[in-house]
Amino acid sequence: MGADLLTRLFSLQGKTALISGGYKGIGRMFAETYAEAGANVAIVARNLEGCTQAAAEISDRFGVKAIGLAMDIRKTEIVNRVVREIMDAFGRIDILVNNAGITGTEKPVLKMSDEDLDDVMSVDFRGAFVTSRAVAGYMVAQKSGRIINVSSILGKIAARNMTGYCASKAAAIQLTKVMALELIRDNIQVNALCPGYFLTDFNREFFNSEAGKNLVKKMIPINRVGNLDELRSTALFLATCPSFLTGAEIYVDGGHTLV
Numbered sequence: 001m002g003a004d005l006l007t008r009l010f011s012l013q014g015k016t017a018l019i020s021g022g023y024k025g026i027g028r029m030f031a032e033t034y035a036e037a038g039a040n041v042a043i044v045a046r047n048l049e050g051c052t053q054a055a056a057e058i059s060d061r062f063g064v065k066a067i068g069l070a071m072d073i074r075k076t077e078i079v080n081r082v083v084r085e086i087m088d089a090f091g092r093i094d095i096l097v098n099n100a101g102i103t104g105t106e107k108p109v110l111k112m113s114d115e116d117l118d119d120v121m122s123v124d125f126r127g128a129f130v131t132s133r134a135v136a137g138y139m140v141a142q143k144s145g146r147i148i149n150v151s152s153i154l155g156k157i158a159a160r161n162m163t164g165y166c167a168s169k170a171a172a173i174q175l176t177k178v179m180a181l182e183l184i185r186d187n188i189q190v191n192a193l194c195p196g197y198f199l200t201d202f203n204r205e206f207f208n209s210e211a212g213k214n215l216v217k218k219m220i221p222i223n224r225v226g227n228l229d230e231l232r233s234t235a236l237f238l239a240t241c242p243s244f245l246t247g248a249e250i251y252v253d254g255g256h257t258l259v
Contacts, residue, residue, distance in 0.1 A: 010240050013038035016090040017239070018083075020073055020131060021045050021100030023054035025200045026150060029228045030097045033235045035062040042086045042093075044071035045100060065090070073100055073127030083134040092142060095239050096135045098128035098172075099150040104164040117164045124168035129175055132190075136183060145188040148238045149176045153196045153253050169194075173249055180247030189246040191238050196253025198226040221255035 017034040021027040022043035031041050035058045043051045043058075043066065051068030059066040067089060071082040086093060104120030105112070128149055139145030154162060155169030173192050180190040197220065199207060206212045207225055216225060234252055251257050 010236055011038055012095075012236075012239060015039040015094040015239075016042065016086075016092055017095035017097065018042045018044065018086055018093050018135065019097040019099055020071070020127070022097070023047060023050035023068065025202065026195065026198065026228065026231065027097070027099040028054060029231055030099060030148075030235050031058055031066075032062070033232045034095065034239060035059075035064045035066065037236060037239075038064065039095065039239075040065040040090055042066070042090070043068045044073075044082060046070060046072050073131050074122045076130050079130050079134050083131070083138070087138055093135050093138055094142075094144065095146045095148070096132065096139075097148045097150065097235075098131055100127060101150065101168075103162075104168075106161040107163075108161055109163050112163060117167075120164035121168050121171075124165065125171040125175065128172055132175070132179060136179070136188065139188050140183070140186045143187050145183075145186075146239055146241075147176075147179065147183075147188065147190040148235075149173075149190070149192045151176070151192045151194045151249070153194055153251060153257050155192075155194060156249075156251070156257055176249070177247045184246055187243060189241065189243055191241070191246060191248045191250065193231075193234060193238060194249050194251045194253070195231065196220065196226060196251070196256040198228055198231065200228070219256055219259065220253075221259060224254065226252065226254060 017039045019027050019030045022031040035041050043055050048070035055066040055068035072078050101124045105116045149172045151172040152169040154166045155173045176190050176192040
């Protein structure tokens with residue numbers, strides 16, 4: 001495959017990507033992957049310091065324009081304002097990655113409070129909805145765009161004590177499908193990435209423990225957790241895939257959902 005073909009298929013030169021929760025973990029992987037492919041990036045999260053530091057590092061490393069802004073996806077007015085700021089800074093948003101999320105409180109259903117459920121749903125589902133609505137309006141005017149919702153294998157399979165997280169990630173998959181139907185005529189593709197267990201700073205201690213090792217042996221056919229680099233090609237594909245692909249759920253999970 002020649003360099004010209006690779007550039008034509010996978011270059012993001014001249015594009016702008018907005019990544020929520022983009023300063024660490026899977027979100028940082030998205031931001032770096034898109035920047036390396038030539039895209040300018042806007043990184044948003046509640047942690048302003050983390051976002052601005054990540055943006056500076058990405059700009060220095062890849063030579064693209066990158067900004068970091070504080071955005072609480074639970075608050076509609078803030079989301080709308082920050083999205084307008086990003087439009088003012090870049091002139092367009094071509095790719096939205098709804099990555100920000102929380103696991104919520106791990107409790108059995110009978111011990112969960114209303115607040116326990118509301119906390120995770122407000123971020124993992126409602127936050128993705130509010131952000132998508134804000135960005136999609138600009139994408140419709142452009143007649144182009146890609147929205148990528150980061151769901152989880154737990155949007156498909158169940159786990160004890162994870163009611164809020166499982167429900168919110170399943171809702172994100174359904175949100176993906178409905179938006180895909182509604183936006184396809186405006187040349188906007190909406191797809192869901194559903195990762196399995198990937199090693200991050202957040203879960204490293206657990207997967208190094210006996211409980212973590214036992215979970216891997218029991219649940220993951222490949223017998224290990226994933227490395228974030230193993231998501232990069234899928235992340236790039238979802239930003240450059242043909243317009244005929246929309247409403248898809250893509251599982252990258254070492255075979256976890258097969259058992």
